[in-house]
Amino acid sequence: MTSAQNGVVYSKKICMLGTFGVGKSSLVKRFVHGIFDDTYLSTIGVQIYEKHLGPFPGACSNELNLVIWDLANIEKLTSATKTYFGGAAAAIVVFDLTRHQTFDEKRIYLQAFRDKNPRATYIFATNKSDLFATHEVPAPLTALAKSYAAPCVRTSAKTGENVARIFQMLGESLLT
C-alpha cells in the first residue's frame, strides 16, 4: 500500500482460472497490452502481469495495482498449483462459449482456490463471444455463478468486448 495523488494505491493479486484453451492468456494480454493473437500457445507454470487501475471515484479515489497471475495446468491439482493460489484477492474464472465441456467439467481447482482464499471475489467470463452470439448465460453456469456470487460476463479477447470491464468490475469490487 502506497500513497497516490488523491488516495491510496493498493496492490492485489488476482488469478486467471479455467481449463486449457479457454483464452485466459488472451484476455490478460488484451487487457494489459491491448493485443490479440489467435495462435494458441499453451502456458506452462505462471505468467505474471501488472496493471495499474484507477483512481476509483466510488472508493475514495483509491488506486489499484493488479498483479495478475495467468496460471496453467490447474486441472491437475498439485502442490505447485496450490502455491499459485495463495494470497489471491480475486479470480476471473474463464469459460469457452464454444466448448460446452468447459461448463460441465469437474472444477476441483475452483474449490481448491476457494479453500485457500475464502474471502476472494469472483467474476465468470464466458469468452469467445465473437464466435458465439447467444446472450443467454449457459444453463450449467447459472447455479455455479450464483454459488460464487459471481457475475457472468460475455467477453471476447479478439474483439475486446467487455475485457476492460471485467477487470474494472473486479477492481471496484476489491476496493469497496
Next chain:
Amino acid sequence: MDEYLKQILKTKRIGFAVFNENLQLLGHNFRFTAYRMPADLTPQPSLWQLFSLLTGSEETIQAIITGRKSEYTIEKVNSLDPAGRITYHNLTFYSLPSHVNKSERLLCLIDDVTTQAALEQQIRQKNYEIQLVKAQLLSKDQFLASGLLGDSEPIRMVREFVHKVSNHNTTILLQGESGTGKSLVARLIHNAAATTDKSPFVEINCAAIPETLLESELFGYEKGAFTNALSSKQGLLEAADGGTLFLDEIGELPSSMQVKLLTFLETMRFRRLGGIEEKRVQLRLVAATNKNLKEAISQNEFRQDLFYRINVAALSLPPLRDLGPDVIILAEHFMRVLAIDLKKEMEGFSPAAKQKLGNYLWPGNVRELRNVIERAIIFATGDIIDASDLLIMDDFADLGNGLTKNIRLPEEGLSLEEVERDLLNQSLKQSHGNQSQAARLLGLSLDTFRYRIHKYGLTPENYR
C-alpha cells in the same frame, strides 16, 4: 569449498540474493543481476521492489523471516529474456537461521528451468491442440448449433419460449417453414433443460426413414423378432431416456405409427418389437413440422388425438424474412464460423452486400442463408464479401437465362413435390449419378441434395 560452490552455481545457472530482516537486499551473485535487477533501482532495493509477484504472499514471507516456515517455492515463473524468448525460473525463498549470521535472514534462489519447461510446453501444446480440435468438432454440432442469434422481437419471443418450456418437462410442438431452425430450437431447449452434459439428445427425421423401419428404429427389437433380427437392439426411445427425443417432420409419420406414438406418449411405456417386457422411459418429446397439421387432420392425414397430445406447448418459428436486421447478424455469424472451417480470413460484408442480404426474401430461410454465405466465402477474392459474391436464387434464375421466370403455374395447379422429384431425377440422369454434379445443377448444397433424394427414395447408384 567456496570455489566449488561458485562453479556449481555457474553451471546450474542459478542466481541468488540475500536479504535482511527488513527485506532489504544485502548481496547477490552476477546471475541474479541478469534475472532481477532493473537498472533504475535504488542501491539496496527491497524484496517487494524486486518481486511484485509476492503481492499477497506477505504472511508467507514473514513466516520465513521468523523461521516459522523453512521455504517457499513458486515454480516455472515465465519471463522474457532480452531476445524476447520465454524463459522459466523456479523461485525459492529460504529461511536463514539467525545464529549463522545476524543480519542475513532470507535467501532467494532463482533456478533457470527453461530447458525442461520448454520441453514440457511442447508436449502439452500438442496434447492440448488435439483436445481442442476434438472439442471443436464436437461443439460444432452440439453447442454452436444451440445458439439463437438476433435481437428482433420474433427472436426474443422464441428465446422467452425456450426459457419457459425448459423449466417444465412438457411435450413441445415446433412449427415453421423449412430452414427456420426447428432442430436448432429443439437442441436449445434440450441444452437449457439438461442437467448434465450426458443427457442424450436423439433426433429422428420421420420422413427420412422408410415406414417399415420406423417402428423398429423407435421402439427397438428383440432377437428373432423378424427375419434379420439376429440380435436385440435398443430403439431411439430408450436411447433418449433421460434426455430429449426430437421427432422432425412429424407430419410425415405414417398413420399406423401415429397410433403407436400416441399410446407411448400417454404412458411413457412401450415394448420392443417381439418383446414381452414393458419398458418405461423418462424423456421430453419435441416434435416439429413444416406442415399445417390442422389441415392434415381435416384431410385425415394426421390424427387429431395425437395432435392434441403433442400440441401442449407450441411455437411457430418466424421465417427469416420477418427478422429484419437479424439477417445481417446471422450472416456475419455464419461468415465468422465458416471462414474458420474454410481457412479464410474474412472481414465482413460491403454495404451493397448487406443491402442485398436485407432485400432478399429467403424462401429457404436460415439454411439457404448459410449456403449462400458458404459459397460467397469460397468464391470471394478479397476479405470483404461483396454483393456479386452472394449468389441468391434470383441470380440463379438469371444464370438460367430467365428460364425459371417463364414457368407458369397451370390453372389446374400442380404437385410441387412431383416437380421436385422430377427435377432431382433429371439432375441424377444428367450427371450419371454423380451427386456433387447433380447438386450443382440444381443450385443446392450436397447435404441438401442428399437430404432431398433420400426424401424421395432416389438412389444415385441406379443412374450410373
